[in-house]
Amino acid sequence: MSILLVGYRGSGKTTIGKKLADRLWQPFVDTDDLIVRAAGKSIKEIFAESGEEAFRDLESNALQQALALKDHVISLGGGAVIREQNRELIKNSGHRVIYLRCEPDILHQRIGADPNTAANRPALSPAGGNIDEIRTILSLREPWYRQVMSAELEVTNLSVSDAVVYIIRLL
Numbered sequence: 001m002s003i004l005l006v007g008y009r010g011s012g013k014t015t016i017g018k019k020l021a022d023r024l025w026q027p028f029v030d031t032d033d034l035i036v037r038a039a040g041k042s043i044k045e046i047f048a049e050s051g052e053e054a055f056r057d058l059e060s061n062a063l064q065q066a067l068a069l070k071d072h073v074i075s076l077g078g079g080a081v082i083r084e085q086n087r088e089l090i091k092n093s094g095h096r097v098i099y100l101r102c103e104p105d106i107l108h109q110r111i112g113a114d115p116n117t118a119a120n121r122p123a124l125s126p127a128g129g130n131i132d133e134i135r136t137i138l139s140l141r142e143p144w145y146r147q148v149m150s151a152e153l154e155v156t157n158l159s160v161s162d163a164v165v166y167i168i169r170l171l
Contacts, residue, residue, distance in 0.1 A: 002072040006145050007100035008138050010110035012155055013075040016163045021073035023164055030075040034062035060086055067093045081144035090148040098167055099149040103156045104134045
C-alpha cells in the first residue's frame with residue numbers, strides 16, 4: 001500500500017511527502033516530476049504551448065503510473081482530482097489518501113515565498129495566482145479532495161515534522 005498526498009498547491013505535499021518517505025523508508029514520487037520528465041518541459045511551458053487539456057492528459061498518465069507503485073509516498077498534483085476518471089482511480093487504488101488541508105491565506109504566503117512558483121507553475125485563472133484565485137479554485141477542488149481521501153490533516157499551523165508524525169498516526 002502506498003500513501004497518496006492530495007491538496008492544493010502550497011499545502012506541503014512535496015515537502016511533507018519527502019520527509020514522510022524518509023521516515024517510512026519508502027521511495028518518494030511526485031506526479032508533477034513524472035509529467036515534467038515525460039514532456040521534457042516545465043508545467044508552465046506545457047500550459048503555454050499545449051494548453052491545460054494536454055497537461056491534464058499527461059497528468060492522468062502520470063497518475064496511472066504512480067498508482068501502480070506499491071509502498072511509496074506519492075504527491076499528486078493539486079489538480080489531479082479535477083477529472084472524474086482520476087478520482088475513481090484514486091478511490092479504487094487501495095492506497096491511503098491523505099488530504100493536506102490548508103487555509104487560503106497561508107497557501108498564498110507559501111506560494112509567494114517559493115521562488116520556483118513563477119518560473120514553473122501557470123496561473124490557474126485570470127486572477128493570476130492571487131488570494132481570490134486560491135479561494136475560488138480551492139472551493140471547487142475541496143469537495144473532490146474529500147471525495148478521494150482516507151483521512152484529512154489540517155496543516156495550516158503544523159511544521160513539516162509535526163505533519164509527518166500526524167500522518168503516521170493516521171495510517
